[in-house]
Amino acid sequence: MADTENFPSHLPQPTSHLPQPTRHGMPSPQKQLTEMSASATNSRTTMPPPTANGHKRQGSNLPESATKRPTLSDRAGQPLKSAPAAPKSNAPVSAAVSSTLHTRYPSSISSRSNSIFSRSTSSASSTSSSFSASVGSRLQPPTSMNYGRPKAALAKDRGRAIDSRPATSMGTRGGGIQDGPNNKRMAPSAPMNKLSSAPRRNDIATAHKMNSRIAQTVARTSGVLKEAQCISSTASISAQMSALTLSPPRERRHASPSKSPPLPPHPVTPSSFTPAPFPSYNSSSPRKNKARQFLTKSSNLETWDPEEQYGNMERMYQDVCKHYKDAMEESNEAKQASSTYKDTIASLEEDRKLTTEAMIELRCELQTTKYRLEAAERSAQDIKREFEQEIDDLKRDHRIEMENVRQSQRKDIDQAKADHRDELRELRNRYEDELESERSQRLQAVSQVSGQVALDKQRHQLDLELKDQQIRSINMEIERLLADVEREKTLNADLRQTLSAAGTNASHMEAARQALQAKIDYLESDNKSQSEAYADMERKMNQAIERATECEEKLRKEEMLRRKLHNQVQELKGNIRVFCRVRPSGSDASEEMAQISFPETDDDPKDIEVRGQEEANSLGKDTTKIHPFSFDRVFDPSCSNAEIFEEISQLIQSALDGYNVCIFAYGQTGAGKTYTMSSDDGMIPQALRQIYSTSKELATRGWTYQMEGSFVEVYNEELRDLLGKDGESEKSGKKHEIRHDMVNLDTTITDVNTLSLDSQEQVEGILAQAMSRRSVAATKANERSSRSHSVFILRLKGQNSITGKKCKGTLNLVDLAGSERLSHSKAEGARLKETQAINKSLSCLGDVIGALGQQQSGFNPRDSVNGSSAGSGGHIPYRNSKLTHLLQLSLGGNSKTLMFVMVAPEKKCLSETITSLKFADKVSRTRIGVARKTTTGR
Numbered sequence: 001m002a003d004t005e006n007f008p009s010h011l012p013q014p015t016s017h018l019p020q021p022t023r024h025g026m027p028s029p030q031k032q033l034t035e036m037s038a039s040a041t042n043s044r045t046t047m048p049p050p051t052a053n054g055h056k057r058q059g060s061n062l063p064e065s066a067t068k069r070p071t072l073s074d075r076a077g078q079p080l081k082s083a084p085a086a087p088k089s090n091a092p093v094s095a096a097v098s099s100t101l102h103t104r105y106p107s108s109i110s111s112r113s114n115s116i117f118s119r120s121t122s123s124a125s126s127t128s129s130s131f132s133a134s135v136g137s138r139l140q141p142p143t144s145m146n147y148g149r150p151k152a153a154l155a156k157d158r159g160r161a162i163d164s165r166p167a168t169s170m171g172t173r174g175g176g177i178q179d180g181p182n183n184k185r186m187a188p189s190a191p192m193n194k195l196s197s198a199p200r201r202n203d204i205a206t207a208h209k210m211n212s213r214i215a216q217t218v219a220r221t222s223g224v225l226k227e228a229q230c231i232s233s234t235a236s237i238s239a240q241m242s243a244l245t246l247s248p249p250r251e252r253r254h255a256s257p258s259k260s261p262p263l264p265p266h267p268v269t270p271s272s273f274t275p276a277p278f279p280s281y282n283s284s285s286p287r288k289n290k291a292r293q294f295l296t297k298s299s300n301l302e303t304w305d306p307e308e309q310y311g312n313m314e315r316m317y318q319d320v321c322k323h324y325k326d327a328m329e330e331s332n333e334a335k336q337a338s339s340t341y342k343d344t345i346a347s348l349e350e351d352r353k354l355t356t357e358a359m360i361e362l363r364c365e366l367q368t369t370k371y372r373l374e375a376a377e378r379s380a381q382d383i384k385r386e387f388e389q390e391i392d393d394l395k396r397d398h399r400i401e402m403e404n405v406r407q408s409q410r411k412d413i414d415q416a417k418a419d420h421r422d423e424l425r426e427l428r429n430r431y432e433d434e435l436e437s438e439r440s441q442r443l444q445a446v447s448q449v450s451g452q453v454a455l456d457k458q459r460h461q462l463d464l465e466l467k468d469q470q471i472r473s474i475n476m477e478i479e480r481l482l483a484d485v486e487r488e489k490t491l492n493a494d495l496r497q498t499l500s501a502a503g504t505n506a507s508h509m510e511a512a513r514q515a516l517q518a519k520i521d522y523l524e525s526d527n528k529s530q531s532e533a534y535a536d537m538e539r540k541m542n543q544a545i546e547r548a549t550e551c552e553e554k555l556r557k558e559e560m561l562r563r564k565l566h567n568q569v570q571e572l573k574g575n576i577r578v579f580c581r582v583r584p585s586g587s588d589a590s591e592e593m594a595q596i597s598f599p600e601t602d603d604d605p606k607d608i609e610v611r612g613q614e615e616a617n618s619l620g621k622d623t624t625k626i627h628p629f630s631f632d633r634v635f636d637p638s639c640s641n642a643e644i645f646e647e648i649s650q651l652i653q654s655a656l657d658g659y660n661v662c663i664f665a666y667g668q669t670g671a672g673k674t675y676t677m678s679s680d681d682g683m684i685p686q687a688l689r690q691i692y693s694t695s696k697e698l699a700t701r702g703w704t705y706q707m708e709g710s711f712v713e714v715y716n717e718e719l720r721d722l723l724g725k726d727g728e729s730e731k732s733g734k735k736h737e738i739r740h741d742m743v744n745l746d747t748t749i750t751d752v753n754t755l756s757l758d759s760q761e762q763v764e765g766i767l768a769q770a771m772s773r774r775s776v777a778a779t780k781a782n783e784r785s786s787r788s789h790s791v792f793i794l795r796l797k798g799q800n801s802i803t804g805k806k807c808k809g810t811l812n813l814v815d816l817a818g819s820e821r822l823s824h825s826k827a828e829g830a831r832l833k834e835t836q837a838i839n840k841s842l843s844c845l846g847d848v849i850g851a852l853g854q855q856q857s858g859f860n861p862r863d864s865v866n867g868s869s870a871g872s873g874g875h876i877p878y879r880n881s882k883l884t885h886l887l888q889l890s891l892g893g894n895s896k897t898l899m900f901v902m903v904a905p906e907k908k909c910l911s912e913t914i915t916s917l918k919f920a921d922k923v924s925r926t927r928i929g930v931a932r933k934t935t936t937g938r
């Protein structure tokens, strides 16, 4: 087995058909004999015979004879002409046995031969030949490299080769060598198993206990021993084989394996081994000259040629003998090595025993030391515990002692502190008493002095305060009078005279005041004369007050006169007045401007001229038309909101006087309507500021005002409350309705929040809220274009506590949405709808104004409610849009109405500008009714 491993790996391993050697080298002789006998009888039918040239024939590869050959059955009927010669005394191998050996185990024999003898360099060539003869030319014998090893190396290699497998595995392998010729499993040889495995186990156990060097040595020794045993066993088997060949063939052929007695082992020693001479064969066999014979008539298998077979057998026998001899020599050497290793093992065993004893002693010592150490540790623990207890006791004692000392010290300190406190208290009491008595003495003295001073001072102070108050009131009165005078001066000449008189009066009073002041000074310096001066001053004061009252009365009368005159002037001017304002150019410098001029350069410009687009006349010449317009007032781009407000402040005053006032801004989108009406200094905030300041002034003349405001927008022909909570009207789903009270000439909107405006700050907050809620959107002309008409309605209710007069006015401030041409704006979707609604309502406004113009005479506002005029009977289409419906009373003649027409200066807006101006011109030419005051009382 080991030798098969030496074959080159690229070659197929030779398969053995011989009974495989067990670990002892060969199967038991008894079994071998049995099998050999059986095979001798069966071999002719089961195995093909070797060929004549000595090569192995294999199965169907055997060449078939072309000629007809006699079969065995044929030959059975024939008399045996030349039987093989009877074996001689040394019993040569019979032809049957020989052929059986070659047919059944050719490769096995050869292989085995190789395994046993391949290490002999001298027999390399013969091995090779026998190998090729037995296994065929396809397989090469082991190379000569394996042969020339030194003996020691050989022994070592073998030892390693065998010893590298564990003992049990060896046993298994030995037992499992396997399939014999008839696929019979070969049982391992039990004694040999015992022999080999037992020492091996011992060796391995020893090797594990001892060091690795000892283990290696033992392993090597064991390997050598096994090799030697193997060789000796092989030798015995060979001897048996030799003995087997000596037995008479006829007897063996018929002898039953079970009945035949076991053959005694052949006493072969390597040194005394002499191979028996191979039996000679009768070469004059008649078969030699005979024609070729066949197994059966129909078979083309030739019958065996015994002569040729015999020759082969003889050669093989020679080879086997030679190899056997070599093996014997190797075996001897191995035995010698074995005895040497045995000695070494014995001495090592001795060493191991000594070492084990020493180890046991040391272990005992270690154990003892451990016990001692543990005892020492225990005692150390006890001592430590004792010490710890002692330390704890000491600590406790120390703590108690410390506590005692601390307590005694604390007591001492407390005692010392108490003493010290008492001492301090005593001292403090003593000093405080002394201090108190001293202080009281001094205070008495001081209070006597200061009482006197304070009394004097108080008296003077009171006098002074009284006089200051009088002076203040006189001053206030003078200021008020001066303010009144100042205001009246600007109204009319009579008032100026009165005011100058008041001024003179005031100067007298001032002189009197100065005199009084001098007297006060004098009085201050001289207490005695003070009372006289005071009485004089009081008298003069009363005179002044009387005169002031007279002046006030006079002023009131003048005020009434002024109002009357103012309203007369307003009526003369007409109830709808039109102001025109041109916006400055925008930030885009590249924008081309329209040619707009203002011919009048005085303080009160009323005219404006706009140069129209260039047009070709009938002669083909380019001409431009100039459009002149005239309004109540024209404001050029340089005018500020403050300047414009000055012009309308009289109208705001009219609202306080009990008139309905309506101011609205009209113009194309982006022309400046929202800027004029609702910016921080726009008309709406300024109007409110004026109303507050004037109402305060009028309060001095007995007027008190109640103000209520609401803010709505007309968006897409629907009213929206800008002062309501977010989404309130959408949630409630209520629609606001416009109602006109024609008795009181009052307009109300249902479900609209009306807030009482108590302070100017509140009003401005409300305005900001309303402005933020307005519907705005970016359009082509304006980034924040108003998409609705916004209307701020301020109701003013005044009452004069002196005269008992009552008045009720309404101020409507309207910021209209911008007119816009759809073709220009190219609005879509929501924007388109908005633009359509805006344009429609503005066109309705134009219609209403037009209708009002036609019925100038005989206006009755009550008729206007029904959309008709008593004078002309013409229909006024107020209800055609929410905007005109809402402004019905403002437009219908009952109110003072001011329209701002806003103009954009850009050329691109020119046509729209001209349209707006034409509309404004139409409005300014309209004369509608007479505004009436809603006052009651005297």
Ligand SMILES: Nc1ncnc2c1ncn2[C@@H]1O[C@H](COP(=O)(O)OP(=O)(O)OP(=O)(O)O)[C@@H](O)[C@H]1O
Pocket: 582, 583, 584, 667, 668, 669, 670, 671, 672, 673, 674, 675, 676, 782, 784, 785, 786, 787, 816, 817, 818, 819, 902
């Ligand atoms: N007198 C002015 N001085 C300076 N800037 C102005 C003046 N008038 C208008 N503007 C500016 O022009 C722009 C358009 O003005 P505004 O929004 O008042 O136009 P509008 O007529 O109200 O437009 P819409 O009808 O689309 O609401 C704004 O940026 C505004 O500040």
